[in-house]
Amino acid sequence: MSSDDLLNVSDLRVSFRVGGLSARLAGRATEIEAVSGVGFSLQRGTTFALVGESGSGKTTLARTLNGLQPAVAGSIRFEGQELRGLSNAAMKPVRRRMPMMFQDPVGSLSPRLSVRALLSEPFIIHGLSNRDLDAEVNRLLALVGLPREFAERYPHQLSGGQARRVGVARAIALDPVLVVADEPTAGLDVSVQGEVLNLLNDLRDRMGLSMLIITHNLHVVRQIADRMAVMYLGRFVEQGDTEAIFRAPHHPYTAALLSANPEPDPDRVHQRITLPADVPSLLARPSGCEFHTRCPRAQARCAVDVPLPAMVGESRLTCHFPLNT
Amino acid sequence: MTVLDVRNLSVAFHTGSGRLEALKQVSFSVPANRSVGVVGESGCGKSTLINAILGLLADNGEISSGEIIFEGDKDLARLDPTAMRALRGRRIATVFQDPMGALNPVLSVGRQMRDIQYRSGLSKRDKDARSVAMLRKVRIPDPESRLAQFPHEFSGGMKQRIAIAMALMMEPALLIADEPTTALDATLEVATIELLKDLQRDIGCSVLFISHHLGVIAELCDEMIVMYAGEVVESGTTREIFHDPRHPYTQKLLACDPARLSHRVARLPTIPGTLPDLRHRPSGCVFQPRCDRADAQCRADRPPNAVIGGSHIARCWYADISLAGVGA
Numbered sequence: 298m299s300s301d302d303l304l305n306v307s308d309l310r311v312s313f314r315v316g317g318l319s320a321r322l323a324g325r326a327t328e329i330e331a332v333s334g335v336g337f338s339l340q341r342g343t344t345f346a347l348v349g350e351s352g353s354g355k356t357t358l359a360r361t362l363n364g365l366q367p368a369v370a371g372s373i374r375f376e377g378q379e380l381r382g383l384s385n386a387a388m389k390p391v392r393r394r395m396p397m398m399f400q401d402p403v404g405s406l407s408p409r410l411s412v413r414a415l416l417s418e419p420f421i422i423h424g425l426s427n428r429d430l431d432a433e434v435n436r437l438l439a440l441v442g443l444p445r446e447f448a449e450r451y452p453h454q455l456s457g458g459q460a461r462r463v464g465v466a467r468a469i470a471l472d473p474v475l476v477v478a479d480e481p482t483a484g485l486d487v488s489v490q491g492e493v494l495n496l497l498n499d500l501r502d503r504m505g506l507s508m509l510i511i512t513h514n515l516h517v518v519r520q521i522a523d524r525m526a527v528m529y530l531g532r533f534v535e536q537g538d539t540e541a542i543f544r545a546p547h548h549p550y551t552a553a554l555l556s557a558n559p560e561p562d563p564d565r566v567h568q569r570i571t572l573p574a575d576v577p578s579l580l581a582r583p584s585g586c587e588f589h590t591r592c593p594r595a596q597a598r599c600a601v602d603v604p605l606p607a608m609v610g611e612s613r614l615t616c617h618f619p620l621n622t
Numbered sequence: 623m624t625v626l627d628v629r630n631l632s633v634a635f636h637t638g639s640g641r642l643e644a645l646k647q648v649s650f651s652v653p654a655n656r657s658v659g660v661v662g663e664s665g666c667g668k669s670t671l672i673n674a675i676l677g678l679l680a681d682n683g684e685i686s687s688g689e690i691i692f693e694g695d696k697d698l699a700r701l702d703p704t705a706m707r708a709l710r711g712r713r714i715a716t717v718f719q720d721p722m723g724a725l726n727p728v729l730s731v732g733r734q735m736r737d738i739q740y741r742s743g744l745s746k747r748d749k750d751a752r753s754v755a756m757l758r759k760v761r762i763p764d765p766e767s768r769l770a771q772f773p774h775e776f777s778g779g780m781k782q783r784i785a786i787a788m789a790l791m792m793e794p795a796l797l798i799a800d801e802p803t804t805a806l807d808a809t810l811e812v813a814t815i816e817l818l819k820d821l822q823r824d825i826g827c828s829v830l831f832i833s834h835h836l837g838v839i840a841e842l843c844d845e846m847i848v849m850y851a852g853e854v855v856e857s858g859t860t861r862e863i864f865h866d867p868r869h870p871y872t873q874k875l876l877a878c879d880p881a882r883l884s885h886r887v888a889r890l891p892t893i894p895g896t897l898p899d900l901r902h903r904p905s906g907c908v909f910q911p912r913c914d915r916a917d918a919q920c921r922a923d924r925p926p927n928a929v930i931g932g933s934h935i936a937r938c939w940y941a942d943i944s945l946a947g948v949g950a
Contacts, residue, residue, distance in 0.1 A: 351778050484804075491892040495890055495892065516879075516880035519883075540886070559808070559815070
């Protein structure tokens with residue numbers, strides 16, 4: 298771990314119990330590993346993006362970092378402190394430094410609270426209600442570019458983009474160092490998506506923030522993330538520098554994801570890598586390389602040997618037959 | 623032949639704070655065997671348009687003028703509820719954004735697929751055989767045994783394919799797809815678009831495809847309309863609009879799509895300003911408050927539908943200026 302690392306995650310595992318007694322008696326799997334041996338580090342002032350299809354474990358990973366979901370193994374070091382195993386009370390000051398923005402912009406705000414109450418809440422929760430809350434609310438509204446009058450509005454009176462700005466304001470209320478944002482632009486229109494991403498970029502530069510962003514919009518990743526990781530069935534199959542990965546993906550799954558990105562040009566001839574649509578179940582992980590059931594480059598060996606993580610160029614990946622080498 | 627012909631459709635809602643004009647003189651048509659895309663941002667009237675076509679407007683909404691001609695002889699704007707119910711599901715089918723919400727979680731997929739064949743008069747066994755054939759068409763592996771399974775036992779992509787199978791089961795003339803790929807990730811999104819294209823060819827239906835994802839529209843649709851604040855501001859073939867957008871809103875919308883940027887930029891393009899309050903529409907052109915080309919004429923008079931060539935129409939006083947002309 299280098300001294301610049303703000304967050305260092307190694308061999309993190311999260312599992313969920315499934316099925317009941319009947320499954321156990323029938324000898325079926327009773328646990329699924331939703332995050333399986335994930336490791337990465339995030340440098341101060343940078344943005345890291347997690348991409349992958351729904352169900353690949355992105356949100357579970359983010360919730361685990363924040364202590365909302367216990368990990369069964371591995372380590373999460375944040376600002377030099379080990380977070381795994383911390384009690385809820387001990388996590389509280391950590392969450393102040395590492396707030397989370399949840400997916401649905403309107404749904405993640407309580408419908409019964411005004412924007413003023415929503416923005417005061419972080420201060421009250423963390424025992425800072427002795428501050429001048431009205432001044433703090435005005436400061437936060439100004440930071441995210443909303444007029445002061447918005448303090449009296451309720452979530453249903455906000456558009457998706459405005460609600461998202463309130464979510465951003467809540468996240469940055471207590472001067473955090475790392476913001477974990479789960480799909481910050483999902484469901485927003487393209488023009489509003491640009492505004493929110495510009496705002497996040499501005500805040501990062503102005504406040505020296507680091508960000509961990511979860512998204513399945515690859516165009517967003519390219520615009521905002523310094524480094525990225527691609528998840529498949531709870532594992533990182535490729536991670537590295539964003540531009541390098543976009544230029545020359547090494548893992549066949551990354552290549553397929555990038556090639557599947559619909560482009561706004563009706564005349565474009567696509568050289569698409571089409572994958573069989575059947576995503577394997579976490580209850581029955583494929584043998585060998587877990588991607589071999591859908592991989593266009595799979596060979597006999599892939600069904601047997603588990604590929605070990607290796608550096609190819611600037612990327613770290615798990616693949617026997619990487620591309621663009 | 624035209625499957626759906628919307629002419630001068632206006633829809634208004636009566637709200638506590640006044641009358642709100644959600645659609646204003648919307649005109650477009652969906653030819654047989656074609657896919658027409660509807661693009662526009664939240665609040666532009668996409669959902670109101672679908673609800674008006676399906677006869678599902680909220681109680682405080684009314685069609686204040688215009689016609690919705692379906693299959694040449696039925697005006698959906700004036701059809702009685704019983705006749706409308708006979709059309710929905712049989713001749714006009716719908717696929718919604720959230721596949722989980724479209725399926726009943728406590729009934730098996732087989733039971734739900736049997737139920738929607740209620741009017742077919744087939745035996746239970748024949749209905750199940752049709753369900754299996756339809757599931758096979760949408761590429762659900764091993765469909766016979768999966769009929770007994772429940773929605774939660776399928777992945778998100780599969781659920782959406784089941785919803786599509788159910789919508790196309792009665793071989794409708796028109797499929798309305800409301801953001802069907804928004805909840806899916808890139809690989810499944812592309813697979814779903816390819817599937818819709820194939821099925822459309824197979825069954826020979828028309829598709830009205832609503833999306834705010836420009837890339838998806840470009841891939842799937844032959845023609846498209848661009849909506850802003852309840853008006854159609856531009857319409858034409860997909861190629862015309864993507865290659866030569868004439869309405870300033872379309873131009874800005876296309877420029878905002880990060881998919882157009884091949885490298886990282888310091889600031890992403892946005893459209894300054896906000897949607898107008900539909901209770902108090904701006905004078906003149908509806909986009910005029912946010913348009914940097916707007917002048918006195920734009921502020922005073924509503925622009926006419928300017929024909930650019932063929933089916934390409936833009937509601938702008940300056941529709942004759944292409945992007946190349948303004949140096950953008």
